Amino acid sequence: MARIENRIRRLRFDAEEMTQKDLADRVGVTRQTILAIENGKYFPTLELAFRIARAFGVALEDVFTFHEDDGR
């Protein structure tokens, strides 16, 4: 089964310990949505994914990584 991982928590820490609320305000969603994305419970739309990457000033692939299992 394929899985998508994210590095949002790490990126927030590197961005002067940006809070979930700060990131949520920057990308126009609720803090709960950022929390759900960080925990891998919710997968954002492509638009929101790009917004998050832009908020950190990095490429999309630096925030989200796609892993496909070997036994596809």
Add this chain to the structure above:
Amino acid sequence: MSRGEREALTGLITSLIVLALFLWHLTDLAANGALVGPDALQIWARRVLVLVAWSIGIAIVVSVAFAILHAVVTGERGDDRRDERDRDIDRRALTFAWYLLSFGLLGVIIDLALGATALRAMNLILALCAGSEILKDALRFWLYRRGA
């Protein structure tokens, strides 16, 4: 608690109060023998219309009371935004509610074909509407709680 989560919880509370109110009034009508005779459906429909008006009032009171209670207990104003996750949760919950309503309506039609009265069918449809609303809000609340 986000706005969507608050709406799901207040919707659930409202639906349960309204369902209890409907059951109480319609049981009362039936016990008084008002639902027997040629004008039974008319009496039923008038009572339901009154109850629908009451439901709107109850929904407003519950959401205002909950907003005040939430602000007092948590000390926070709450996030009033609705975003793509709220819409996704709404869509998922609505899908299940729609299935219940659709299959339920099919069941009512089968019941009618087997000889059920129009009044029974209308009561079943009313119960289905209430049931699907409760299912939708309960699912929304559960999805929010599990962090979906």
